[in-house]
Amino acid sequence: VVDEGKGIEELRGRAEIQEAANILKRGGLVAFPTETVYGLGAIATSADAVSSIYKAKGRPSDNPLIIHLGAVEQVGDWVESIPPIAAELARRFWPGPLTMVFRHRGNLASNVTAGLPTVAVRVPDHPLAQALLLETGIPVAAPSANRSGRPSPTEALHVWDDLRGKVALILDGGATGYGLESTVVDVTGEVPVLLRPGGVTLEQLQAAVGTVEVDPGLVRDDESPRSPGMKYRHYAPEGDVWLVREPWAEVKEALQREISRQQGQGHRVGLLVTEEHSDLVTADVIVRCGWRRDPLSVARGLYHALREFDEQQVDVIFAETFPEEGIYRSVMNRLAKAAAGKTLDLRK
Ligand code: TXA
Ligand code: MG
Secondary structure (H helix, E strand, C coil): CCCCCCCHHHHHCCHHHHHHHHHHHCCCCEEECCCCCCEEEEECCCHHHHHHHHHHHCCCCCCCCEEECCCHHHHHHCECCCCHHHHHHHHHHCCCCEEEEEEECCCCCCCCCCCCCEEEEECCCCHHHHHHHHHHCCCEECCECCCCCCCCCCCHHHHHHHHCCCCCEECCCCCCCCCCCCEEEECCCCCCEEEECCCCCHHHHHHHHCCCEECHHHHCCCCCCCCHHHHCCCCCCCCEEEEECCCHHHHHHHHHHHHHHHHHCCCCEEEEECHHHCCCCCCCEEEECCCCCCHHHHHHHHHHHHHHHHHCCCCEEEEECCCCCCHHHHHHHHHHHHCCCCEECCCC
16 A cells, blocks of 8 residues: 655655556556546556556556656657647646557557557656556556456456556556546547547536537447447446436336336346435345545546445446536446447336
């Protein structure tokens, strides 16, 4: 456990950071906190080190990784060029929860990018991540540190649950701040394209650089997404998740009947709700996930809540939904994936 109440320079000298950097430099795996979720890191210049990430996670090898750098000035060493719009996004949002996809220079291990001509790059805004990355001095490829298909880890304990025995060291920096992964934006074309909504909102991107396209694969089922990772069922607890689109106050009787019907079939039923909605209906397990009037609190609590249903061995989960704007757009993207698109129709 590393206490982060120190400057980056001081943290770099700490024994835990030194040991973690040495493990990375020797080609090993280290899990570390970022401001979004915990990452499972390996140096991005060694194909062997990178392949052990895919192996530990059970991740399909056609899904490329994000490289993490300790300072914005290092980005130019690994990408072909930084277009003006990317420079503006970097100025506004780095270090921070934004990942940009650039054309690379060919000096990274090819399995980092799954053979693509582009690479996803991020400069995280977390003191432990920055200290580790600066101390390592080599880009660190890191997906979220969960087993493939499980909700991303927002606490060191989640990493331990998913990957113990498969990772040499876990740096524990407490719970992460955003609780959702970074926003992925492709900056290789004229107009930036949003590939994955995350910690930086579409509205913030638009305010910074004007027009931003949204990958059609994000909003339509019949298009395949351009961010390879978005096509997998993801972020999912083991129970069956259903989205409840109607305001709960208006459908609470119908929802309560559906819960009883499921319980009658022998299912353990869970509810994923905000504090404001937590008293409207009853079920076997009620997991509260932040305050509806505070979208960041919902984002921060989402993955922990989804994991809680697994702990409690819930079979069916009914989830509250949110308006598709700001950080709630990212929350809804993850919820829709957890539910594999299934919506409960209570008005039939
Ligand atoms: O917040 C985050 O981004 C966390 C922390 C650890 O930094 N990392 C993370 O990594 O979420 P991962 O591997 O779970 O997600 C990476 C996403 C995937 O959707 C992947 O398909 C996409 O980025 N991606 C990576 N390289 C890409 C590329 N060259 N072109 C398009 N999408 C890419
Ligand atoms: Mg992931």
